[in-house]
Amino acid sequence: MRTKRIKLLLVLSLILLPSFSLAEVSSTQSISGIYYHVEGNKDRSFYPANEADNLYEGTFDFKNIPLKGHEAFGNIEYRSTDDKLIDPQGFSIERMYMGARDQVQEILIGDFYQSFSEYSLSNALKGLKLSFGNEKSSRLILLGGIDTSRWENLWEERHEDSASRRHIWGARLENNYLNKKLALNFNYAGARDDKAFINSSNSPILVNILSVESRYDINSFVTAYSELSQSFTDEDIRDGAVKTRPDHAVKLGTDLNINDYTLSSVYSRIGNHFTTTSGFSAQDLETLNFYGLWFLPWNIKFTHYLYSDRDNLSDTKATTTRQLNPGGKFNLNLPLDVGLEFSADMRKRFSTDKETNGKTYTYSSRLTRDFGAFFSEFGYTKEIISDRIYSANERSSDIISFALDGYFTLKDVNFSWNLSEDIDHTSHKEVCEADFSTTTNAGLKLTFPSTFTIEARLSFSNNDYYLNDTDSENNNYFLGISRQLVGDSLAFSVFYERKGYSYYGGDNNYADNIFQAKLSYTF
Amino acid sequence: MHKRIFLIIFSFLLLQQMVFAAEFKVGGKEVREGDFLTLFYDELEAGKIEFTITEEGLKKAEITFDKGRQWQVMEQENGSFSYKYRPPSDEKISPQFLLTFQDNSMRTLQPDFRINYQRYKPDNAVIKLLEKMKLYYEQENASRFISLFSHQFPDWVKFRESIQNDFYNYKNIRLRYRVDRRDFDEDYTGAVWDVYWERRYDSRTGTNFSDNSLISMRMDKEGDAWLISGFSNNLIFGSSLLSSPDLKISSQDIGLAGFDVTAVIHNKSNVPAGNFRVKFTSAESFTQTGYEDVTTLGPNSQISVTHTFAVEPDAPTVTVVVDSSNAISEINENNNQASRTFPP
Numbered sequence: 026m027r028t029k030r031i032k033l034l035l036v037l038s039l040i041l042l043p044s045f046s047l048a049e050v051s052s053t054q055s056i057s058g059i060y061y062h063v064e065g066n067k068d069r070s071f072y073p074a075n076e077a078d079n080l081y082e083g084t085f086d087f088k089n090i091p092l093k094g095h096e097a098f099g100n101i102e103y104r105s106t107d108d109k110l111i112d113p114q115g116f117s118i119e120r121m122y123m124g125a126r127d128q129v130q131e132i133l134i135g136d137f138y139q140s141f142s143e144y145s146l147s148n149a150l151k152g153l154k155l156s157f158g159n160e161k162s163s164r165l166i167l168l169g170g171i172d173t174s175r176w177e178n179l180w181e182e183r184h185e186d187s188a189s190r191r192h193i194w195g196a197r198l199e200n201n202y203l204n205k206k207l208a209l210n211f212n213y214a215g216a217r218d219d220k221a222f223i224n225s226s227n228s229p230i231l232v233n234i235l236s237v238e239s240r241y242d243i244n245s246f247v248t249a250y251s252e253l254s255q256s257f258t259d260e261d262i263r264d265g266a267v268k269t270r271p272d273h274a275v276k277l278g279t280d281l282n283i284n285d286y287t288l289s290s291v292y293s294r295i296g297n298h299f300t301t302t303s304g305f306s307a308q309d310l311e312t313l314n315f316y317g318l319w320f321l322p323w324n325i326k327f328t329h330y331l332y333s334d335r336d337n338l339s340d341t342k343a344t345t346t347r348q349l350n351p352g353g354k355f356n357l358n359l360p361l362d363v364g365l366e367f368s369a370d371m372r373k374r375f376s377t378d379k380e381t382n383g384k385t386y387t388y389s390s391r392l393t394r395d396f397g398a399f400f401s402e403f404g405y406t407k408e409i410i411s412d413r414i415y416s417a418n419e420r421s422s423d424i425i426s427f428a429l430d431g432y433f434t435l436k437d438v439n440f441s442w443n444l445s446e447d448i449d450h451t452s453h454k455e456v457c458e459a460d461f462s463t464t465t466n467a468g469l470k471l472t473f474p475s476t477f478t479i480e481a482r483l484s485f486s487n488n489d490y491y492l493n494d495t496d497s498e499n500n501n502y503f504l505g506i507s508r509q510l511v512g513d514s515l516a517f518s519v520f521y522e523r524k525g526y527s528y529y530g531g532d533n534n535y536a537d538n539i540f541q542a543k544l545s546y547t548f
Numbered sequence: 549m550h551k552r553i554f555l556i557i558f559s560f561l562l563l564q565q566m567v568f569a570a571e572f573k574v575g576g577k578e579v580r581e582g583d584f585l586t587l588f589y590d591e592l593e594a595g596k597i598e599f600t601i602t603e604e605g606l607k608k609a610e611i612t613f614d615k616g617r618q619w620q621v622m623e624q625e626n627g628s629f630s631y632k633y634r635p636p637s638d639e640k641i642s643p644q645f646l647l648t649f650q651d652n653s654m655r656t657l658q659p660d661f662r663i664n665y666q667r668y669k670p671d672n673a674v675i676k677l678l679e680k681m682k683l684y685y686e687q688e689n690a691s692r693f694i695s696l697f698s699h700q701f702p703d704w705v706k707f708r709e710s711i712q713n714d715f716y717n718y719k720n721i722r723l724r725y726r727v728d729r730r731d732f733d734e735d736y737t738g739a740v741w742d743v744y745w746e747r748r749y750d751s752r753t754g755t756n757f758s759d760n761s762l763i764s765m766r767m768d769k770e771g772d773a774w775l776i777s778g779f780s781n782n783l784i785f786g787s788s789l790l791s792s793p794d795l796k797i798s799s800q801d802i803g804l805a806g807f808d809v810t811a812v813i814h815n816k817s818n819v820p821a822g823n824f825r826v827k828f829t830s831a832e833s834f835t836q837t838g839y840e841d842v843t844t845l846g847p848n849s850q851i852s853v854t855h856t857f858a859v860e861p862d863a864p865t866v867t868v869v870v871d872s873s874n875a876i877s878e879i880n881e882n883n884n885q886a887s888r889t890f891p892p
Contacts (some may be wrong), residue, residue: 071724119730120731138731138733140738147740174728189781245805306778318700325892330699348709415882447687447689492753528720
């Protein structure tokens, strides 16, 4: 009997062990001490005047764990600190999920981000996701959860700084036909705001969305795609009266892709009351955009575009604003391996009530060369802003930037360094005055064979505005060291940073001093 | 009974071998059909991904990463063939193999697994993006700041204009951010992060302001770069045009009836305004001044405010200043004052 069990165990081990050998478990635990000290006018700083804080961060990650023919995976990240700038709560779970999957199905519970389409669902959720099928043929995704920043929001009362808690649900069916030439996807999504997380000046919403997406390869050069979406939104569920407003969004596009030329064209129209579950989409806007890329002889690349839009499709606002943004950019290689890029861009905004009528012309050129030991870059931009309504807005800017970025090795020590200078001169036409600002950045990083690293950075900026009482001078110094102590497992790092701000008159001058030491362990 | 169990188990093992006739390893890890593997530079040896194939009777193996334009010969070692590939940039790698067997027969093989290579770990890459946002916005460098945003960003042209407007209206900008949520999609090419932004700045007239917003940021990986493709609840970036009120009054908006002066104040923006003061001045043989407070004024709406002077103005010039204490940072601060002279 015992021999049989051993044999059976041996055979099962033969099956399972190779799988277990693929299992990966990793973890990082780190502890830091942070000290803040503010000099000068302390009220101006984001940081506490004189305070020492601690920070503990940890992660556990596992994947490729066999589980009844599936692969199990998961992750948890947590943080504990008394530093209110890093986390207003003492302890928080930053990310947490676990799940199992095989070739055709997946279940996931916890944190995940799912994007169905532009006009339906695109949310980060704490919830449940189920997926059945293969994306190459057909697949069904079902999900439900809560869109909120912190896990603590699920069991705590509304917390300061928490923007919202929104319940989300949805389903997506993906289908491929005609040897994958035609893709047809159907989306349904819904969202409902938690009233407790919406302040009195905003309205909690309820929305249901249906959308159909398609993509068809007409031939090997042209692909057409579309999304048609209809939303049904109750824009204020707080008052109890059901008043659903239906509205729609449409997107039609083509991609042309021939040997030396690509062109994307897309038209979209989004209704005034159209809503997605995420809130990332614009509203009451019609756009027509073209974006082309032409590969010319002698390795010249010509990028060109035209973006145009108008709002107030619903005619509910007092004025309609139109915008037009054509532009182009050439990239070419000059002799001596010099790269040249020059571009022109125009943006025009105008409204029907004649309150807005402005244009911005931007001309840019950029020269680059890789000298081997270092990379150099020189750029010049001219920006001219004209405004027919408010002449005070009229101005022209000259922006010059110069940067060097190098790397070399000396006696097994790797040196990487950078140096840059930005100069900005802006003339204000109405007052015949100018703003002038300069920014200088420099950095050096030394990496020794023992993994010991020293990094230093400094930055100065001087801003002389024509309104003298807004003049300022800023400086920033950074010095850090780090080293791996035991193999790749144990590491430490220490840094000091000083950020100084000086203003006209001197009463508001202050400087932030931040010192941090960190010890981390990874397995 | 035992024979049956052994037979079933043996058949299962044999079936596994038949389905996966060739065995693959990527970076030392065994991969199977249908696998999707994400690799980062930090996890590689000298920046190279090692592909290994093992199959019975194999004499020579070649590998391609560009659909057969260039074939690389794999090195033979201990019955396996391997090749170390250095990805030039972030890319999704689907290698194909050209196998030559001992009997000189040849076969091409495209295994159904995909490798997603990224130079920087996505958490670090997105933190770099946030750091650049902070730096360029504080430096008022509009072109570099805008280069961090995708052309897919909703209402892209208006957003560019609004950033330009911010830098014209605000000086000495300082930003601080705190990450409250970080979520990526399955293949680390899309992300939604909730970032709490806090801003302090001076207006062009030197008044100090501060504001904050917990912004839900959608980011997508386009080529090598992570770019911002959407904001939700953004009350910070471009606020001078997108989310600041614009209070306006003109001379036609001022009326006089006996002791009462009426002013119609317009909010020409898409955001509400409130808690501002309206100053009324009547200048004739002597000057009298009074104030009225407005608690709320909705977006794209107007409100009529009446002030009663102690002495009836006689053929005066009445001046009305909206937001006289400059409590509200507006898109346009130049349209807050109007005067009207009434006939005697």
